[in-house]
Amino acid sequence: MDYSNKLCTQIQDLPRSGIRDFFELVIGRTDVISLGVGEPDKSTPWPIREAVIRSLEKGQTSYTSNLGLEPLRVLISEYVEKQFRVTYDPKTEILVTVGVSEALDLAFRAVLNPGDEVIYHEPCYVSYSPSIKMAYGVPVVVNTREENQFALMAEDVEKAITPKTKVIALNFPTNPTGGIMPAEELEKIAALAVKHDLFVFTDEIYCELLYDGRQHKSIVEFPGMRERTVLLHGFSKAFAMTGWRLGYACAPAPLREAMMKVHQYCMLCAPIMSQIAGIEALKMGASAYEEMRQSYEMRRNIIVSRLNGMGLHCFNPGGAFYVFPEIRSTGLTSKEFAIGLLEKKSVAVVPGTAFGTAGEGFVRCCYATAPELIVKAMDLMEEFVNEVRG
């Protein structure tokens, strides 16, 4: 069969994730120290796993409400109020999803008509542009820059706004840069959204992982934003629950209802085991992740000082668990650097270009890895950099 004539052209035209290509180079090698992951190095805290084992013993294996278990939504509402200082009704404004990725897809599908434009920022997590396209929207990229510590500048956003713009999509702290948003810039973007009557979809999956005593500030907190914001959050990063695939969306009732329609037909509900894990995670609250957060902060300090020490300029990121050092001084492209480092020194980092063309000249290193391995990886990277420079 000639599949090229049979498959959906829209999907055929989607590029494969750059991560996927790199993954295939690394997979099967056992000698690699990987700074290439996008998840915590610890398993889910034991009390959460234990709660799920208990639920399985009790036979809790059924479907749940499309919206998600009500006790979970109540806990989400309380957690969100504490974390973001904004109140959502668990009955009408919260939807439990299969990770933030699903929630983001639902939000795009709920609001976009063909041709509507979505402004998003690069370098970014790999799914933004494809998700927008799969919802028949038009991705409009605004680059963030190292000189601004990869914060999104309101003036850049303003230049990208057209009469077709419908959504601004934000993700801070950001994967892959670790960049965060200064409150004053966030306020300007909020003002733009209000002025141009735009939605803001804000993926705040890393919001618990902030360093140097910072407090998280969400765009939803600014005047006029609650009615136009879809707040996306989940359990993967802070609670080390990536494989459970559990997220949620908080949005005004009509928007939540539209997202729920898509969700009920294509997903039905998030797995009940994951939802039970989510209940236990929220009961634990900060005690589940505070120790991990502190250890990430220490590891960030190690890796940032080592990278700068070997002459790879690296700003000190305020959140998440990634650093995004500039590797231009080696004369290599991002891809050449990552492949060279893998082949010669068996250390895996991800080329910045996997996260958009604005990532050229950078690589992403995840420091959610044992400090001993970070130090070893940095020793090897330093050798590599010195060899390349001759």
Add this chain to the structure above:
Amino acid sequence: MDPLIQLLAINSNRSTAELAGILSLTEDEVRRRIAAAEADGTILGYNAVVDRQKAGHRGVTALVEVKITPEKEGGFDRLARRIAKFDQVRECFLMSGGYDLAILVEGKDLLDVANFIAEKLSTIGGVLSTATHFQLKAYKQAGFLANSNADEERLPVSP
């Protein structure tokens, strides 16, 4: 807790350079602070947490509940310190509840521990009674799980 002490309490095997890197301190500062903590007794000592079964250790360990008579001056302290000084006593804590001291006693074999308790411990003036529980198998020591398989491997590269 001082972050330096916190780091060492989790893993005392880190190099000075590594600790300095983590805490953004100079190596000299790290050395100075560790020396100070050792001098004032904040750091009591260092040892590796060994899985003794794996290491081929044939000795036995017992948890001994000890009831003692408190003294007018100093309560339990003098007697507790005296008991703690024996090399056979690895750990010694004053407890709330049905007995006074919980001590961890190590010996070559059952007889060795029994002799220590009968001849050394029980004969100390003020020791009223002892109850000895021998350890059979270690599952977790000093925060480390014994014989646990490492956490599931992560994918080497993920978004």
